Amino acid sequence: MKLRILDFRFGSEEDAQSKIQNPKSKNVMRELALHLLDIAENSVSAQARHVEIGVEEDLQHDRLRLWVQDDGRGMDEDMLARVTDPFVTSRTTRKVGLGIPLLKAAAESCNGSLHVHSTVGRGTCLQAEFQRSHIDRMPLGDLAGTLYTLVVGWPDVRWVLHYRVGECRFEFDSEPIKQALGDVPLTEPTVLTFIRESLQRGVAECQQGAHQGAHQGAHQGALQGG
């Protein structure tokens, strides 16, 4: 329903934005990892030099939490109100995208929420939360691919990923990699292989490890319940 309202209100907006809202369109952001990419791009636009991305799959409480924290220029209250809900004010001095409102609508439709905290000159932190098992919850998608794109595409930014599934954790930090490489660019073919494989392996191992753990957890839960 929410999406349809957005569609109506933004009838004259750009083609691409209506595309995002049209569920029948092929070109929609159907992965949480694509939303993370979109939000991280906002951080870069805000001149962030250090961005931390978190994904936490809390199996015990059936929650999926995402966060993106940056040290960018931050937002004042007016801007902050409008990035999460572009309809609260009629002021249109600055264009606001629909990336965050769409993620907010997605979170709220899955027993979740989205909050943005920001301080001018210090940075912004966006947090979104979903009921992990909710039938409408979009899949996490290619988290490794999102990080790979960011790390290589914005080499001057320090990218840190904290991924947790159950008790299984994967941490990735682009800084030690860049230090070890010195003046050799990240787009060196062998370096690309290294970064891509590190991310893919880390994310996959975390998901597989947690999957085995989840079986044990379910078993223990059954015992306790009995």
Add this chain to the structure above:
Amino acid sequence: MPAVKSLEELKKLREEAIQKRNAKMTSGDVQITVAMGTCGIAAGARETMRAVLDEIEANNLAGVVVKQTGCIGMCELEPIVMVEAGGHPKVTYGKVNPERARRIMKDHVMGGKVVSEYVIQSA
């Protein structure tokens, strides 16, 4: 993550890269820019960029820089990719799906021939 081992591995990669750079004369560096605004991402720009990077890996291309940029105001033509190669003017390609990206890498970046049917702007 076995951090120490992977950093050692990286240092080895670094030395190999420097040796290779000394051994071969570069024929002008290439810069590829992928637009990654909300419009680009929604149109599939992450997969487009992935295709570009995969081609660099598969063909062992040195001296190619791949960067990102935000929305450049032509949302309906996303995903958009810009190529600056060998000192030639920048060429802007539109609706670059992974398949088109691979073609651009093969013909333009490696072969030096602009793929004119995908060009939306040439400055």
